[in-house]
Amino acid sequence: MSCSSKENPSNNRMELQKAFTDMKFRQELSRHPKIFLKFWYGMSKEEFHKVVDILVAENVLVKDNDDAVYYKVPHFKPMLKPYFINNTLDQIELSQGNNLYDIYQQKYKLPGxxxxxxxxxxxxxxxxxxxxxxxxxxxxxxxxxxxxxxxxxxxxxxxxxxxxxxxxxxxxxxxxxxxxxxxxxxxxxxxxxxxxxxxxxxxxxxxxxxxxxxxxxxxxxxxxxxxxxxxxxxxxxxxxxxxxxxxxxxxxxxxxxxxxxxxxxxxxxxxxxxxxxxxxxxxxxxxxxxx
Structure with missing residues (x-):
């Protein structure tokens, strides 16, 4: 058997670890109640950024060169601001609320x-x-x-x-x-x-x-x-x-x-x-x- 055909135990461990991490993240993503889009209360910063990447790929969010995250709304893009406490997500704030309010008013029957x-x-x-x-x-x-x-x-x-x-x-x-x-x-x-x-x-x-x-x-x-x-x-x-x-x-x-x-x-x-x-x-x- 040639050297090139031998499997590298270190690579195998890394692949298994990655597969396990991905599986665990998918489980977390599916089981937690969401506070906004696919984000959940108590998620880590690492999990938050993974969800951001998913939503960017789905054309729901967009990132700029400074890694700021924006929610895609017709005609403008409010910034999405996460707030973490002890490395876990506590709440999410959307900027440009003055422009967004009409949408919320219509959906939730709020006062004008x-x-x-x-x-x-x-x-x-x-x-x-x-x-x-x-x-x-x-x-x-x-x-x-x-x-x-x-x-x-x-x-x-x-x-x-x-x-x-x-x-x-x-x-x-x-x-x-x-x-x-x-x-x-x-x-x-x-x-x-x-x-x-x-x-x-x-x-x-x-x-x-x-x-x-x-x-x-x-x-x-x-x-x-x-x-x-x-x-x-x-x-x-x-x-x-x-x-x-x-x-x-x-x-x-x-x-x-x-x-x-x-x-x-x-x-x-x-x-x-x-x-x-x-x-x-x-x-x-x-x-x-x-x-």
Missing amino acids: LVEKNIVAERYVEENSHYRPLPLYHRNTVKELPVCFNDKSLYSNGVKNFSFSTQSNKQKVLSKSPIVVEKENNVIVIEQSFSRIPLPSVTYSLSLSPEMQQYKSTHAITDEQRQYICTHSKYKITELLSGSVIKITYKSRLAYDRETEAYRQSVKAMNEALKRKNAENALRSEKVMVEI
């Missing part, structure tokens, strides 16, 4: 988004560029419409007066969190608000009733539009806060544990407050006697 004013703070100041000059067109002076005469009367400072523009409204959840409870998993949809870095600037002339009425019957030309700034007495700066909707998949078991732990925590705080109030009441009675 509502329009909300997202102005965190509004500051009014006199417009330093206020120069109500005539309109020049090809070296000829043309009269601007009467609505370009700004009659606004605001006082400077932080203001809470209300005016409505599309730029300061956003669709948000009517309540948060929204919890979708299923047999093996729970979907938690919640929102938070964060300050938008760049402020929004509006000039008072564009908000005047005369200008609004004029716009309803006339189109503002580009030439006229450049005069809105210089013909506005006030500049209104808005600091906006944007809504971020987060969608998280959790196992039903883990969610029930979290809910019970929170309930017990609230119960303990209420009991402590009740004891404190009783102690204060008793002490008040003693003080009335002592003084």
